[in-house]
Amino acid sequence: MAARPVLRHRHLVGGGIAVRHAQLGCDINPLVRLITTAKLTPIPPRLLAAHLDKLNDCLFQVEFSCKVPDKPVPEIPNLAYWFSEEVIRTLAFLRAWIDEVEEETVRNFLWVAFSETVRECSYTRNGEFKLHRMPAEKLAHFQPDVFGIFRKKLSRNQHGLAIFMEKRQNVEASVSSANTVHGEFPMPRPLGGYDIVVTSPPYGDSHTTVAYGQFSRLASEWIGFPNARKVDRLAMGGHRTESKLADSPVTEAIEEIRSVDEKRANQVAAFYTDLGSSIHFVAKMLSSRATVCYVVGNRSVKGVMLPTDAFVISEFGQHGFSHRKTIVRNIPNKRMPTKNSPSNVAGKTAATMHEENIVVCQRTTP
Numbered sequence: 001m002a003a004r005p006v007l008r009h010r011h012l013v014g015g016g017i018a019v020r021h022a023q024l025g026c027d028i029n030p031l032v033r034l035i036t037t038a039k040l041t042p043i044p045p046r047l048l049a050a051h052l053d054k055l056n057d058c059l060f061q062v063e064f065s066c067k068v069p070d071k072p073v074p075e076i077p078n079l080a081y082w083f084s085e086e087v088i089r090t091l092a093f094l095r096a097w098i099d100e101v102e103e104e105t106v107r108n109f110l111w112v113a114f115s116e117t118v119r120e121c122s123y124t125r126n127g128e129f130k131l132h133r134m135p136a137e138k139l140a141h142f143q144p145d146v147f148g149i150f151r152k153k154l155s156r157n158q159h160g161l162a163i164f165m166e167k168r169q170n171v172e173a174s175v176s177s178a179n180t181v182h183g184e185f186p187m188p189r190p191l192g193g194y195d196i197v198v199t200s201p202p203y204g205d206s207h208t209t210v211a212y213g214q215f216s217r218l219a220s221e222w223i224g225f226p227n228a229r230k231v232d233r234l235a236m237g238g239h240r241t242e243s244k245l246a247d248s249p250v251t252e253a254i255e256e257i258r259s260v261d262e263k264r265a266n267q268v269a270a271f272y273t274d275l276g277s278s279i280h281f282v283a284k285m286l287s288s289r290a291t292v293c294y295v296v297g298n299r300s301v302k303g304v305m306l307p308t309d310a311f312v313i314s315e316f317g318q319h320g321f322s323h324r325k326t327i328v329r330n331i332p333n334k335r336m337p338t339k340n341s342p343s344n345v346a347g348k349t350a351a352t353m354h355e356e357n358i359v360v361c362q363r364t365t366p
């Protein structure tokens, strides 16, 4: 996951000779921000290699001694439900080691690999965003090699960072915790506004679509982020809203849903109210010739398709944007069941979205 939305601004430095790009990403999820920050931050290769050598020596010694030293275990509710005793001790050891690294850039780099290790060494089922424990027969044989998994992630990420650094252009990148729905403007806010937004808003509320908060919760709690359990509620559509959704391309579909399920219709309306509000505030940050690229999925609720692409076009239309084109693509790297039960009736499944739309609009009237 990368922070959203990505706003990019070109401004001239040094009398217009050097062109420098300012990039900004924002997300309410602290783990997303950590990963984005780590991926964007150059670390001198020698410095990183020195830390990784030191870490490897330490892990080797622990393995050789056949005993992982005891370290403080964070207070996470239900920890034993998600991890074996041995995994808890080993993760606690890694966590303490990372915590002692002085360089923040290196520490962040290590946290990223650690966060993935937490997920892989937990009893959570693979291939799902929601937190579900693996079946009992699998639990008994589940003995992940925590150090081995962590080492693999580190070496893959070290390689990835080296490749990215070669390609990295002259950019200034910042990551912000702004909640775009609430109109918290992410900083920096350049004069004239940003020129391009590339983002993929959630498909719908986290509760019934992709539960990013649940997916990141265990890792966030191990790292020690506050409010790790609140992410899904903070996300678009995560709470009830008093404001009424104005007439829009999704109105008809929501009314159709309402005819069979009032509560569900209200949840869906709350999501679009938030998405509309986010678009409103994002538009305020953009320049007079800005382009927006929104990656959206037209999901179905109760068998009714919600035209999110048309909604995005219409909302930006109210801010002087014209629709340029929509690119349809197959969803890459999809971590969702290929079948879901949209009516929540067991056995009644429908194919989930396999395609998403990249909606491109450009500001034509300031």
Ligand SMILES: C[S@@+](CC[C@H](N)C(=O)[O-])C[C@H]1O[C@@H](n2cnc3c(N)ncnc32)[C@H](O)[C@@H]1O
Pocket (backbone or CB within 6 Å): 001, 002, 003, 004, 005, 026, 027, 028, 029, 032, 178, 179, 180, 181, 182, 199, 200, 201, 202, 203, 212, 234, 235, 236, 278
């Ligand atoms: C579909 S993911 C997109 C991830 C990434 N930006 C990408 O394009 O691959 C949606 C992201 O929106 C974030 N999000 C949800 N509500 C938000 C809000 N009100 N303000 C900022 N970010 C939000 C979620 O935390 C999640 O990471």
